[in-house]
Amino acid sequence: MKKAIIALSIVFFFSFFLLAGAAYSYGWNKYSQERKQPIAFNHVVHARDLNIACNHCHTYADKSIHAGIPSVATCMECHKDVKKDSPQIKILAKHWETKTPIQWAKIHNLPDFIYFSHKRHVKKGLDCTQCHGRVQSMPEMRQVSSLKMGWCVSCHVEKNAPRDCWTCHK
Numbered sequence: 001m002k003k004a005i006i007a008l009s010i011v012f013f014f015s016f017f018l019l020a021g022a023a024y025s026y027g028w029n030k031y032s033q034e035r036k037q038p039i040a041f042n043h044v045v046h047a048r049d050l051n052i053a054c055n056h057c058h059t060y061a062d063k064s065i066h067a068g069i070p071s072v073a074t075c076m077e078c079h080k081d082v083k084k085d086s087p088q089i090k091i092l093a094k095h096w097e098t099k100t101p102i103q104w105a106k107i108h109n110l111p112d113f114i115y116f117s118h119k120r121h122v123k124k125g126l127d128c129t130q131c132h133g134r135v136q137s138m139p140e141m142r143q144v145s146s147l148k149m150g151w152c153v154s155c156h157v158e159k160n161a162p163r164d165c166w167t168c169h170k
Contacts, residue, residue: 035105039088041141048136054128061128065117069104072096107141108132113170130155 046052055061060068072095083089095102108131110116121131128135133144145151149168156163 061118062122067118
């Protein structure tokens with residue numbers, strides 16, 4: 001009887017972690033799912049055709065842990081005059097007029113227990129494409145890298161960057 005309880009406990013223990021791990025992976029690994037944006041922003045037009053640098057719109061990438069999402073004011077620098085009759089620009093202009101931020105759907109998510117600093121990576125010379133892919137060829141933004149621990153660690157090994165647990169884990 002005692003052996004049966006121990007065996008069931010072991011099975012329960014491993015089953016729990018297997019299911020918890022699967023649920024966690026599903027929740028974190030949503031990069032394959034599409035996210036509908038409130039405005040159809042096209043990186044091909046802005047990053048490739050107009051050659052606007054990433055840090056023009058993502059102004060905090062070299063200053064903060066977050067790269068930042070462009071403010072409505074940043075978009076309106078050009079769109080107060082450019083493509084004003086476009087339905088998408090009319091949505092943007094409405095946000096400008098009402099002084100309301102655009103509620104963009106976040107594409108790149110990391111778990112809360114991960115510390116990631118855009119500033120640290122930008123200052124070390126990593127190009128945005130190393131994590132975000134060739135955004136200039138994406139009509140609609142999507143996550144192309146898994147951002148899982150093994151993916152990050154392989155880059156840290158390649159770049160001879162710190163690999164102790166506390167570099168990334170809070």
